[in-house]
Amino acid sequence: MTLSGSGDSQSGSARAHFVLVPMMAQGHTIPMTDMACLLAEHGAQVSFITTPVNAARLEGFAADVKAAGLAVQLVELHFPAAEFGLPDGCENLDMIQSKNLFLNFMEACAALQEPLMAYLREQQRSPPSCIISDMMHWWTGDIARELGIPRLTFSGFCGFSSLVRYITFHNNVFENVKDENDLITITGFPTPLQLTKAKCPGKFSIPCMKKICKKFLEEELKSDGEVINSFQELETLYIESFEQTTKKKVWAVGPMCLCHRDNNTMAARGNKASMDEAPYLQWLDSVKPGSVVFVSFGSLACTTPQQLVELGLGLEASRKPFIWVIKAGAKLPEVEEWLADGFEERVKNRGMVIRGWAPQLMILRHQAVGGFVTHCGWNSTIEGICAGVPMITWPHFGEQFWNEKLVVDVLKIGVEVGVKGVTQWGSEKQEVMVTRDAVETAVNTLMDEGAAAEETRVRAKDCAIKARKAFHEGGSSYDNIRLLIEEMGNRMNAGG
Numbered sequence: 495m496t497l498s499g500s501g502d503s504q505s506g507s508a509r510a511h512f513v514l515v516p517m518m519a520q521g522h523t524i525p526m527t528d529m530a531c532l533l534a535e536h537g538a539q540v541s542f543i544t545t546p547v548n549a550a551r552l553e554g555f556a557a558d559v560k561a562a563g564l565a566v567q568l569v570e571l572h573f574p575a576a577e578f579g580l581p582d583g584c585e586n587l588d589m590i591q592s593k594n595l596f597l598n599f600m601e602a603c604a605a606l607q608e609p610l611m612a613y614l615r616e617q618q619r620s621p622p623s624c625i626i627s628d629m630m631h632w633w634t635g636d637i638a639r640e641l642g643i644p645r646l647t648f649s650g651f652c653g654f655s656s657l658v659r660y661i662t663f664h665n666n667v668f669e670n671v672k673d674e675n676d677l678i679t680i681t682g683f684p685t686p687l688q689l690t691k692a693k694c695p696g697k698f699s700i701p702c703m704k705k706i707c708k709k710f711l712e713e714e715l716k717s718d719g720e721v722i723n724s725f726q727e728l729e730t731l732y733i734e735s736f737e738q739t740t741k742k743k744v745w746a747v748g749p750m751c752l753c754h755r756d757n758n759t760m761a762a763r764g765n766k767a768s769m770d771e772a773p774y775l776q777w778l779d780s781v782k783p784g785s786v787v788f789v790s791f792g793s794l795a796c797t798t799p800q801q802l803v804e805l806g807l808g809l810e811a812s813r814k815p816f817i818w819v820i821k822a823g824a825k826l827p828e829v830e831e832w833l834a835d836g837f838e839e840r841v842k843n844r845g846m847v848i849r850g851w852a853p854q855l856m857i858l859r860h861q862a863v864g865g866f867v868t869h870c871g872w873n874s875t876i877e878g879i880c881a882g883v884p885m886i887t888w889p890h891f892g893e894q895f896w897n898e899k900l901v902v903d904v905l906k907i908g909v910e911v912g913v914k915g916v917t918q919w920g921s922e923k924q925e926v927m928v929t930r931d932a933v934e935t936a937v938n939t940l941m942d943e944g945a946a947a948e949e950t951r952v953r954a955k956d957c958a959i960k961a962r963k964a965f966h967e968g969g970s971s972y973d974n975i976r977l978l979i980e981e982m983g984n985r986m987n988a989g990g
């Protein structure tokens with residue numbers, strides 16, 4: 495963002511007031527901070543619900559919206575971690591030490607219902623006109639019904655994966671499938687699609703996950719619509735089909751990351767960067783445009799140390815320049831030992847390792863970056879699309895496998911590294927799913943100078959051009975965000 499002013503509020507009527515309730519996980523919160531800016535830039539008022547620990551991480555965002563004079567207010571609610579058996583201060587999914595605590599975390603979130611309701615009731619001078627809630631906060635449904643205002647769902651999925659989720663869940667597609675590797679044809683999908691049970695989100699073995707997912711999806715069915723961080727021209731067929739299948743209005747308002755227009759706000763996005771950006775930018779400035787491979791697996795995926803070593807060896811063998819982000823976490827010391835034992839020396843001047851949080855958006859947008867090895871989280875995928883950078887897809891869990899299909903089979907802007915199954919969150923299994931040879935082959939295929947790789951690059955650049963068109967004045971997402979604000983404002987002025 496170089497955030498632009500305080501927006502053009504609707505004349506003659508009360509300003510629409512959006513209450514944004516993000517899941518406390520960086521992959522869910524970050525796009526909602528972008529959403530808050532966009533809504534406010536277009537004239538709405540925003541209350542952004544958070545908790546103390548998360549508010550501290552949002553300091554950069556708070557400073558940016560303040561500097562731009564945007565009507566965005568952070569609302570901090572006490573997070574009852576200890577009451578639900580979580581360590582004190584455990585207020586974000588990336589702080590959970592064991593998957594067995596996931597349910598505790600979700601219950602602590604649900605306990606925010608009462609304080610949020612009380613806060614919203616107090617807002618008599620500017621009552622909320624609409625809640626945009628993360629799908630996982632199923633408990634916001636009751637608040638919206640009680641206040642008589644619409645609740646829109648934000649899942650963080652693209653249209654393609656939202657539709658797969660909807661069909662596979664509501665039709666119990668994988669229920670009686672015995673062989674996990676059987677290819678199952680997904681009927682009701684607008685284009686031919688075959689999936690295996692081995693790569694579906696149910697494989698993400700968290701206790702009670704199925705039960706809680708049912709709650710998310712039941713509330714989604716009752717919601718008044720969906721907001722998605724995608725754009726019409728990228729996946730028209732799937733967005734329209736999702737809308738027809740669910741019989742709900744889908745507001746495609748992305749790519750929301752395009753609200754960031756300068757390095758400062760990009761660097762402040764999400765957590766504080768773990769390193770000084772200057773040497774990385776200097777290095778990127780010094781290398782050939784389009785030559786660097788950027789490797790990052792988002793904020794939650796737990797790649798095993800063995801797999802990380804294998805990935806590093808593959809990058810080394812490819813002989814291509816790279817920036818590799820290795821998340822801070824319990825396993826980092828094990829990898830650290832290996833990195834220090836010759837790897838960093840061998841790849842000196844050609845490969846850079848970032849330990850911890852990287853300013854991903856800023857790096858991806860640098861002209862030196864020509865390939866992105868991604869876990870296919872939707873934010874990373876859409877950020878790659880906006881940067882016009884072709885991808886090597888390495889899904890770990892959840893809908894990431896479906897995003898891979900969109901990238902590789904539909905948009906044809908990437909190559910698969912060849913992942914066969916889910917990497918379980920918090921799993922201790924010492925698995926290597928992808929060999930160094932597979933990494934080397936994928937990197938060389940993507941960065942190749944031949945015709946096939948060039949065509950992939952051209953398609954990726956074309957997607958980036960379309961993304962910008964959709965986002966800026968006169969584009970589909972630009973219009974959608976205005977229509978969304980207008981509709982919610984009108985409902986409010988008409989008395990609900």
Ligand code: UDP
Binds near residue numbers: 520763855871877
């Ligand atoms: N991200 C970042 N720096 C990092 C890791 C992640 O800025 O070191 C950002 C990334 O740009 C994206 C988000 O965190 O906006 C991750 O979301 P995504 O949906 O890609 O994956 P998740 O973390 O939810 O698995």
